[in-house]
Amino acid sequence: MKHEDSTLKVKQRVSDEQRRQVLDLRRRKSLREVAEATGLPLGTVKTLVSRSGAFRDNEQHRALFTLPPIKPSADTLPSVPELPPQQVVTGDKEVDAVLWLHAVIRTGQAALIERAMEAAKRIKTPLGVLEKRYRDHLTATNPGNLFAALSSFGFGDLEAMAARATEDHRLRLEGVSRFGGALMDDTDAEAFCIDALRGLEVSGRFGDFDKSQVADRFNAHPDLMPHTLADCLYELDYWSRLYWLRNAVDRDASDGPAEATARDWFVFGLLAEIRPRDKAEALAVFRYLVASDRDDMAESEAIMLNLIG
Structure with a gap:
């Protein structure tokens, strides 16, 4: 008693x-x-x-920052696109042959890419030599343009080109499977960010929102705040995956609204504030920093100090 x-x-x-x-x-x-x-x-x-319950994963937060599930869609990409036509671009048969292989590789179709890589083996002249000939052609046909030759860089690296094309094709298929024809539309998460930051003015050299104002606005929605570092990583992964799905379709329209970018950086900053629950969670954040190439950002030192306590 x-x-x-x-x-x-x-x-x-x-x-x-x-x-x-x-x-x-x-x-x-x-x-x-x-x-x-x-x-x-x-x-x-x-x-x-x-x-x-504030330090358990926030399921309501995760529900908002989750990509739609993959589902069969009538809006599918062509399974076997037409083989690109061969064209005379430079007049140099070997260079034009490699340019045609580029077009084949850009289809992203594994079967066609495999044929292109086999065809490349039959080209006798080293690809490095052909790259120089192509660069010389670009320079000669674009006098005074210092940037003309830039498009020749990587001309002979067909394997890297094939890897990028295959991944882009996979992402395009995934985007259609998840979003149908609405991949470029604002998601519910983006709509939330736009609404939360409504009325804020951008400023500064890069047209950013004020960080303290952004924090105040998002903190005013505690039900949609990350509770844990795992929540932060979950949301950051959402923004990254959404970006790359869109980037595979249109490289110039993959960033989404500025409010979503502000949210991404806000949550990244929370990695320096929310304490890790255990060593495994701290290690997951460390691995994220390295894998995301964000380990040299201004917030990174504070994040590392937070992880080591």
Whole structure:
């Protein structure tokens, strides 16, 4: 009985403000540090954090930032496109033959690409030599244009070209399977971002939104905030996959609305604020930094410090 009375007294001493303080501090500090900062017993802090549910993955958040499922669609891409016609481009038969192989590879069709790679083996002149001849042609036919020769770079790297074309084709098929003909339309997640940042003005050299204003707007929607680092990685993966699905279709229209970009960077910044729940979660964030090529961003040092505590 005395134990129950003691527990009740402890519970009664925890005010709503203390609860909010505990949850706010827990996003940036360890449980022990929160206990020290608030003066509450470690066990009480653990109980408050556990019962709040604020540090479990946010399923409502994940539901919004999830791509549509893959499903059969009537809007399918042609399974076997027509073989591109051979054309006289430079007048150099060998160079034009390689340019035709480029066109075949760009179809993204594995069977056609395989035939193109076999045909490339029958070209006697080294591809490096043909690349120089093509570059000379571009320079001669575009006098005064310093950038004309740029399109010749990678001319002979057919394997890399084939890998990119195959992946782009796979992504185009996936985009159709997930979105039908609506891949370029605003998703529900993008619509949320647009609505949340409505009225904010862009500024600065690159036309960005003010970061503090962006944070205030998104923080005003706690039901759609990441609760964990795993939630952050889940959402960042959503934005990345959406970008690449669109990029495979139209490289000039793959970024989406500016509000979505602001959200992506906002969530990236949260990797420096939300404490890892365990070593596995910290390691997942570290691997993300390396794989995403974001390890040299301004926020990266703060993220690393957050991971190592």
